[in-house]
Amino acid sequence: MDRVHKRFTAEQVKVLLKGYCQGFLDRSAIEEILDIGRSRFFALPITTYNYSAIRDRLIKRGIRVSSPTIIARAKSLGCYQPRPRKKAHDREVVTAAIGASIHHRW
Numbered sequence: 001m002d003r004v005h006k007r008f009t010a011e012q013v014k015v016l017l018k019g020y021c022q023g024f025l026d027r028s029a030i031e032e033i034l035d036i037g038r039s040r041f042f043a044l045p046i047t048t049y050n051y052s053a054i055r056d057r058l059i060k061r062g063i064r065v066s067s068p069t070i071i072a073r074a075k076s077l078g079c080y081q082p083r084p085r086k087k088a089h090d091r092e093v094v095t096a097a098i099g100a101s102i103h104h105r106w
Helices: 010-021 027-034 038-043 051-060 067-077 098-105
Strands: none
């Protein structure tokens, strides 16, 4: 399986994903064309989810649902993307003299 960017241009992929977003193409058809799996498909068109924004859009349409319910539904459909974990901040003091090292600690 070659990489998507080697088999298709960026414009071709954008057209396919736009067709999915507009409802002209279904997910399985695009996965077959691009020769990718479900998780890779959702990694391409959706970078992050804002579940509160989804809840707000549903409220505007008259549908009241909580954010945890939306998250649970996303997990059941296999399209939940957890928040990326922040990297731990590691400090390393580099000095040439012991006295400078002590000075950094105080």
